[in-house]
Amino acid sequence: MMLRISAWLAIGFGSALAVLEAVRNWGDWQWWPFWVVDYVAAGLLVAGGVAALRGGRTDWLAGGWGFACAMFWMSFFGHLGGVLEPGAEVTDRELMLTRVIGGMFGLTVLGFVSALVAGRVGATKNARR
Template sequence: MNYRIWSARAAVCFGPLVVAQVVARNWGAWEPWAYWVDDMVAAALLIAGGAFAMAADTTTNSRALTGAWGFTLATLWVSMIRMMETTAIEAPTPIWLITLTLILFLGSIAGGVGSLPSKRVAAISKPAARPKPRSSGGGKSRSRSKAS
């Protein structure tokens, strides 16, 4: 399984969910733009990073995808902490919204790890056998003796 392609597809699906989480969190009483524009940027980066990584599996595209997941993870962390703080101090936040934010946060961790580039062979597979050096001349030694 190619985890990078899985991560790219998940990024394209998570982008709109991040927007939905922001809209649900702010519905009815929008906070100032500085508190939610970073989430919108994270959603745009996820969609763009996922599209780039699905278009071509290059190092640059996978780095863009990993960066998008990292930015999303940071913004969701702040959103999650602010929601929990608001729930504890002011009005309670609906449990479904906290659950959605937590799922997006954990999904961002999985997506970020899946987007990391790796060319290593899986640990459970055997290493490739090294080819034996060929001897030329039907077994005759090519080295000269020092005595001659």
């Protein structure tokens, strides 16, 4: 059950990430490494979710969640550092973006842990057979 939840969450999260990245950058694309990494994460999440649903494999799923988690860690704390910098003029848009990225970071942590636990449970079940 946990594997299915993690897999579906990965597919939904990865799909939303790809769309939101395009919306966020449309008309003003950042330097390419900053947006390509989001599409790599989205692709790994969707591929991992599909692989988990089709064959119960958790390696790609955990890898996708781990990659996304590391990416959002850096993004969240980078934004948070800018918001908390003394004397920084912080807009409402930047505050909202920091909150959204923080929430997405939290979801990646949840997804990563659930994929690891599901993989551990699956490995234990297979070892007993």
